[in-house]
Amino acid sequence: MTAPLLEPPGGRPLRIGSRTSLLATVQARHVAELIHEYAPGVATEIVPIRVSADVWDGDLSRIGGKGAFSKEIDRALVAGEIDVAVHCMKDVPGDVPLAEGTAFGAYLERGDVHDVVVTRDGTPLADLPPGSVVGTGSVRRRAQLGMYRPDLRTERIRGNVDSRLARLNEDGSGYAALILARVGLDRIGETAQPQEVLPLEFHQADEGVVSMVPAVGAGVIGVQARQRDLAVMSLLGGLNHDQTARHILAERSMLHELRGHCNSPIAGYATTTADGAMSLHGMVFNRDGSELVRFHCSGSPDDPAALGSEVAAELLRLGARRLIDATGG
Incomplete structure (x- = not known):
């Protein structure tokens, strides 16, 4: 395939907007x-943009939900300050439209979608x-962990992957373990800390297996641009x-029709x-x-949106709306 001719105005590099964290930079x-x-x-330049979610330690819903991960980057893209924006797709909200005049031009090949339990000494989750x-x-993650180990306490820990690991390893931190995305640890080279990989397949709470079904968009990097920039x-x-x-x-068709928000414990994972x-x-x-609804369906790879709609409709029939509404906005 021949790459298109791309000449940004003034001969400047193609500006790639990104959050400032180590993982986002990588x-x-x-x-x-x-x-x-x-x-x-094509020359490129990475433009670091500080976003609200990276400097906020509280509940995301207080600052606009998952959209807080991208709103400053969206503004820069719409204003022409950057040419493309790089996002973790699991952080892109399903209940908020993309910034006007923008679209995702590329989804990179999906990475590992497993969640892992990280501890100081390798203690298995079952032995905590x-x-x-x-x-x-x-x-x-909190909801799924609660299914299998309701006797454990979960506490919110915000911040970038590397800063979370540093807090785990601090003397007197109080944390026995963290649950993190394996792909993020791999991408920043943090693989020395003991990890327990959690299976993706759903298990009943009495089966003795702690599974962790992935988030919508897990492991995927999306690249967004202005639709009018045809060459880009x-x-x-x-x-x-x-x-x-x-x-x-x-996955995102399902999430959109469920009208899930940042406080909605929703998992969704498509495969071929x-x-x-x-x-x-x-x-x-x-x-x-303690309560859940789940549904699995297969369909044609030529109509992914229809498959997402079908799964969402069945989840709603099973009572998903009540569970989502009960978690608040």
Whole structure:
């Protein structure tokens, strides 16, 4: 495939907007490398943007939910201060429209979607004493952990991956373990700390297996641009991973129709089966995991949105609306 001719005004580099965290910077650099491979003549510049969610230690709903991870970057994109924006798709809200005039031009090939339990000494989750404190900033993780180990305490821990690890390892921190995304640890090279990989497949609470079904968009980097910038959108099209894009469309269609917000414990994960069909698992929990509804369905890979809608409709029929509404906005 031949890369499109791309000449930003004034001969300047293509500006890649990103959050300032170590993980976000690593992901932005990865996007820059892919652009250079696909279009060697295109120079790039990473523009770090400080966002609200990275300096807020409280409940995300108080500052606009998951949109707080991207609103400053969206403003910079719409204002022409950057040319593309790099996002973790699990942080892109499903109940808020994208910034006007923008669209995702590329979804990079999905990384590992497993969650892991990280401890100082490798103690398995099953062996943590009752009352131990597990740190997580995710309502989805908190609900699923509550299903299997209601005797553990979960406490919100915010901040970037590296700062969370530092807090775990502080003397007297009070945390026995953290639950984190494996892909984030891999991307920043933090693989020395003992990790217990949690299975993706759902298990009943009495089976003795702690599973952690992924978040919608887990492991996927999305690259957003202005729709009117046709050369940029064409360039991003060359980076797009088609199967990942289809999976994301199915998952986010489900999330959109559920009208989930940042306090909604929702899990959703699409895959392609051995026979080429698309499979979508959807789950909605209450806050502590004591109630849940779940549904799994397969469909054509040519209509991911229809599959997402079908799973959402069945979850709503099973009572998802009540669980979502009870968690507040």
